[in-house]
């Protein structure tokens with residue numbers, strides 16, 4: 001199967017170019033071919049690499065707008081945790097499907113997920129055509145019996161994930177304040193034995209850091225003290241870290257999933273991203289779950305990311321549009337060890353077409369500037385060499401059915 005995007009403007013590492021993009025199977029093959037099984041007219045389109053959502057909890061669309069403008073712990077205890085107790089695989093499946101619809105329509109071709117009932121997420125990934133890096137969120141609350149259960153569930157999900165073509169299983173201990181050292185050590189060893197990526201929340205709030213300091217160490221230093229940190233680790237948030245901790249992250253090759261909207265909405269703080277970038281830390285962008293964002297839209301996230309660091313430091317030159325665009329594409333892909341995030345020969349064919357002639361996207365002096373600061377309109381999305389969104393419509397599943405089912409199952413969940 002081959003696809004040709006004819007006569008299109010496309011973004012490369014060296015700037016915008018114009019020509020044909022030829023896709024053979026699931027790879028970008030060349031830029032000269034003129035025929036293919038499927039031909040897309042690229043006139044008035046801008047082709048960009050598919051966006052990578054480096055940290056989310058896709059089924060949490062089920063809780064979108066259910067409890068806003070609250071303190072983090074009050075929000076978790078009164079709103080989120082009681083509903084999470086009612087979750088089933090069916091609820092997770094529909095919540096994740098809604099999330100995937102939103103992500104695809106916003107040009108996201110890969111997401112890095114952590115939650116429960118991950119088979120529900122895996123089925124939604126498989127049916128939709130998106131790429132999913134999925135991990136069962138382990139929480140042992142320092143209890144031995146619970147730890148054994150969590151380990152068993154992770155082992156069996158990693159095995160089951162082999163059934164799915166575009167699902168990559170990951171190791172996801174939730175955080176250092178919900179997981180014992182024994183569980184973290186097991187996660188580290190099992191991940192390295194099986195070659196899995198590790199995805200963990202880290203230093204999200206001041207409270208987490210201060211509670212941990214009582215035990216003598218800052219979170220990053222604690223994880224480094226037992227060789228947990230390496231270039232297979234993706235740490236989400238990383239909002240409250242010292243220069244020394246950032247140097248450790250840089251030295252160990254840890255990737256950071258920066259989630260500026262979620263951090264702002266929960267008033268967690270502003271992560272020191274300018275320092276991380278200066279120290280060479282690989283920083284990608286994540287939306288976090290839809291309950292704390294409340295969108296799964298990396299265009300919004302890019303804009304917010306570029307703005308918040310400027311206003312926070314009174315410096316409009318900080319975290320510029322190009323840096324933010326790299327975070328949402330090539331750096332996210334690098335964190336996931338995915339051969340994607342760029343439009344170049346031999347890369348995976350994860351490509352998004354935007355309408356150049358849309359209101360709010362003209363005039364087009366600088367495509368990256370418009371991408372980050374203006375309002376792009378996604379028209380087509382190709383994932384793994386397959387067309388999954390055409391003219392703003394998802395081709396792989398029935399979005400109307402998803403909306404109806406989500407309405408039904410959330411109604412039952414809230415009233416049960």
Ligand SMILES: [Zn+2]
Nearest residue numbers: 201236288289
């Ligand atoms: Zn999270």
